[in-house]
Amino acid sequence: MIHGFDTELVHFDPAPGDPFHPSATPIYQTATFRQQSAGNSGNYDYTRSGNPTRHVFQNQIARLERGTSASAFSSGMAAINAVTSLVNSGDGIVAGDDLYGGTCRLLSRVLTRQGIDVRYIDTTDLDSVALEMKKRPGLVLIETPTNPFLKVTDISALASLVHENGGILAVDNTILSPYLQNPLEQGADVVIHSATKYLCGHSDVTAGAVVTVDERLGEKIAFYQNAAGTGLAPFEAWLLIRGMKTLGLRLERQQSTAARLARFLTEHHKVEKVYHPDLPNHPGRDLHFRQARGAGGVISFETESAEFSKKLIAATKLFAATVSFGGVASSISLPFYMSHANIPPAVRADRMIPKNLVRVSVGIENPDDLLEDLTQALETADNDKDDADAAETCTRS
Ligand SMILES: *Cc1c(COP(=O)(O)O)cnc(C)c1O
Numbered sequence: 209m210i211h212g213f214d215t216e217l218v219h220f221d222p223a224p225g226d227p228f229h230p231s232a233t234p235i236y237q238t239a240t241f242r243q244q245s246a247g248n249s250g251n252y253d254y255t256r257s258g259n260p261t262r263h264v265f266q267n268q269i270a271r272l273e274r275g276t277s278a279s280a281f282s283s284g285m286a287a288i289n290a291v292t293s294l295v296n297s298g299d300g301i302v303a304g305d306d307l308y309g310g311t312c313r314l315l316s317r318v319l320t321r322q323g324i325d326v327r328y329i330d331t332t333d334l335d336s337v338a339l340e341m342k343k344r345p346g347l348v349l350i351e352t353p354t355n356p357f358l359k360v361t362d363i364s365a366l367a368s369l370v371h372e373n374g375g376i377l378a379v380d381n382t383i384l385s386p387y388l389q390n391p392l393e394q395g396a397d398v399v400i401h402s403a404t405k406y407l408c409g410h411s412d413v414t415a416g417a418v419v420t421v422d423e424r425l426g427e428k429i430a431f432y433q434n435a436a437g438t439g440l441a442p443f444e445a446w447l448l449i450r451g452m453k454t455l456g457l458r459l460e461r462q463q464s465t466a467a468r469l470a471r472f473l474t475e476h477h478k479v480e481k482v483y484h485p486d487l488p489n490h491p492g493r494d495l496h497f498r499q500a501r502g503a504g505g506v507i508s509f510e511t512e513s514a515e516f517s518k519k520l521i522a523a524t525k526l527f528a529a530t531v532s533f534g535g536v537a538s539s540i541s542l543p544f545y546m547s548h549a550n551i552p553p554a555v556r557a558d559r560m561i562p563k564n565l566v567r568v569s570v571g572i573e574n575p576d577d578l579l580e581d582l583t584q585a586l587e588t589a590d591n592d593k594d595d596a597d598a599a600e601t602c603t604r605s
Contacts, residue, residue: 213272213386213387213456214456214457216271216272217272217452217453217454217455217456218453220264220267220268220271221264221267222264222449223260223264224260224263224264224267225251225260232450233261233264233446233449234260234261235261235442235443235446236255236259236260236261236442237442237443238255238259238442239254239255240253240254240255241253241254255439255441255442256434256437256439257434257439258434259439259442259445261442261443261445261446261449262280262439262440262441262442262445264445264449265280265417265440265445265448265449265452266278266279266280266417268449268452269386269401269403269407269417269419269452270419272386272387272452273381273386273390273391273392273399273419274386274390274392274393274421275392275399275419275420275421275426276420276421276422276423276426277419277420277423277426277427277429277430278417278418278419278420278426279417279418279426279429279430279432279433279439280403280415280416280417280433280439280440280445280448281415281416281417281418281433281438281439281440282414282415282416282438282439282440282441282444283402283404283414283415283416284308284310284380284382284400284401284402284403284404284405284414284415284416285310285311285314285402285416286416286436286438287400287401287402287416287417287418288311288314288349288380288400288416289314289436289438290418290429290432290433290436290438291347291349291378291398291400291418291429292314292315292319292324292347293428293429293432293436294346294347294376294398294425294428294429295319295324295346295347296346297322297323297324298323298324299324299325299345299346299347300324300325300326300327300343300344300345300346300347301315301319301324301325301326301327301345301346301347301348301349302327302328302329302331302337302340302341302345302347302348302349302375303315303326303327303328303329303348303349303350304328304329304330304331304349304350304351304352304354304361305328305329305330305331306351306354306355306356306357306359307328307349307350307351307354307380308351308355308380308382308402308547309543309547309548309549311349311380312328315349325345327340327345330359331348331350331352331361331366332359332360332361332362332492334362334365334366334369337366337369338369341369341370341372341373341375342373344373344374344375345373345375346375346376347375347376347378348366348370348375348376348377348378349378349380350366350377350378350379350380351379351380351381351382351383352379352389352391352496352499353383353384353485353492353496353504354383355383355506355508355533355567356483356506356508356543356547356548356561356565356567357483357508358483358484358485358490358492358506358508359492360485360490360491360492360493360495360496362495362499363377363379363391363394363395363396363499364394364395364499367394367395367396367397368395371395376397376398376425377395377396377397377398378396378397378398378399378400379391379396379398379399379400380399380400380401380402381399381400381401382400382401382402382405382406382534383405383406383504383506383533384406384500384502384504385401385405385406385407385455385459385534386399386455387406387455387456387459387501387502388459388463388500388501388502388504389499389500389501392419392420392421394499397420397421397422397425398418398419398420398425398429399418399419399420400416400417400418401416401417401418401419402415402416403415403416403417403448404416404532404534405532405533405534405535406455406458406459406505406534407448407451407452407455407534408447408448408451408452408534409451409452409454409455409458409534409535409536410447410451410535410536411530411532411535411536411537412447413444413447413448413451414444415440415444415445415448416440458536458572459502459504459505461572462504462505462570462571462572463486463502463503463504463505463570464575465505465570465573465575465578466484466486466503466504466505466506466507466568466570467484467486467503468575468579469507469568469570469578469579469582470482470484470486470487470507471487472579472582472583473507473509473582474487476586478511478512478516478586478589478590479509479510479511479586480509480510480511480512481509481510482507482508482509483507483508483509484503484506484507484508485497485500485503485504486503505533505534505569505570505571506533506567506568506569506570507567507568507570508543508565508566508567508568509565509566509568510562510564510565510566511564511566511589512564513564514542514544514562514563514564516564516589516590517542517563517564517565517566517589518542519588519589519592520540520566520585520586520588520589521540521541521542521566521585523584523585523588523589523592524540524581524582524585525581525584525585526538526573526577526578526581527539527540527568527578527581527582527585528540529541531546531547532547532569533567533569534569535569535571536571536572537571537573538568538569538570538571538573538578539568539569539571540566540567540568540569541566541567542563542565542566542567543561543565543567544561544562544563544565545563547567548561
């Protein structure tokens with residue numbers, strides 16, 4: 209029987225094979241498992257290679273992403289690194305031009321040194337993708353919507369182009385989570401998550417996951433997980449299993465508040481530009497809602513200056529100035545100075561992340577409280593500026 213997504217989030221086997229039928233998944237905090245006999249290791253022998261708690265998380269994320277197999281890693285970056293192991297040296301990677309900063313660092317400063325050619329292109333422009341595909345890259349890696357600009361790429365059109373040229377399409381689905389988008393159903397071969405964000409939802413775990421439909425691809429990723437020793441530890445897997453049960457509830461609240469805040473920001477005279485897929489003037493809006501079930505909880509916007517933005521984030525009380533996103537508590541950041549500061553300067557110059565860009569991750573707080581806090585912070589930043597102007601006028605005269 210097919211159930212709604214919310215039902216699937218809480219109804220799954222929490223402990224396959226456990227004789228006591230616990231309601232919650234046990235933490236199998238063990239490195240080794242006794243062998244049935246020499247030569248017969250049973251289901252598990254060593255936690256690097258496999259652990260029952262990690263398996264419950266892997267089964268659940270595979271199911272939610274509509275894949276057949278999943279591997280869980282110690283971080284989102286470890287998950288992305290596992291996916292790049294699918295590329296042979298001498299092959300190329302084509303990457304979206306608005307990727308997470310840490311992904312750029314891995315691609316530009318680690319993989320290129322291993323002889324892998326990496327090119328960044330605007331994957332929202334399918335004509336330029338088609339040209340790039342003629343060079344037959346092994347792997348195409350994108351995020352949609354991107355972060356921080358929330359640019360939208362057509363997953364199924366891109367998948368066709370990539371497959372015609374014998375490549376693999378990997379979509380980093382961190383920003384929406386499987387609750388809002390399932391790239392494997394649109395033709396992607398691999399879905400990646402930084403489970404640190406929405407899947408966990410409570411800012412208390414770093415974790416990653418890779419999900420595939422093709423079983424052979426899944427086996428290659430699982431092989432890498434064991435070979436490199438980057439599998440997720442049982443306690444972290446347990447926290448994720450627990451956090452994911454409320455994914456739907458959290459995201460419903462987060463995205464409805466985000467839509468409200470995005471509209472408020474659009475109308476605010478101190479805000480120059482707002483990026484959020486739910487806004488009527490968002491260039492990728494129609495495409496986004498064809499492939500996703502919601503706009504998500506992340507908003508970016510530009511104010512009149514970097515100074516103003518810095519004052520704004522200092523003045524907010526409910527939005528904590530932290531990197532990352534997807535937690536139950538709201539956060540605010542300046543990507544140029546924070547999450548995207550580790551993009552190599554050459555790549556960063558191309559991407560032109562404005563210094564005044566502010567990114568907000570909306571939490572599950574009372575929406576009126578968040579609106580009020582943003583209103584007072586914008587006012588405080590503005591008044592602060594008047595003071596600075598006044599001081600300058602005084603010294604001049
Ligand atoms: C945070 C993030 C990553 C990296 O994940 P970690 O868990 O921090 O290693 C990768 N991709 C996206 C889109 C992210 O937001």
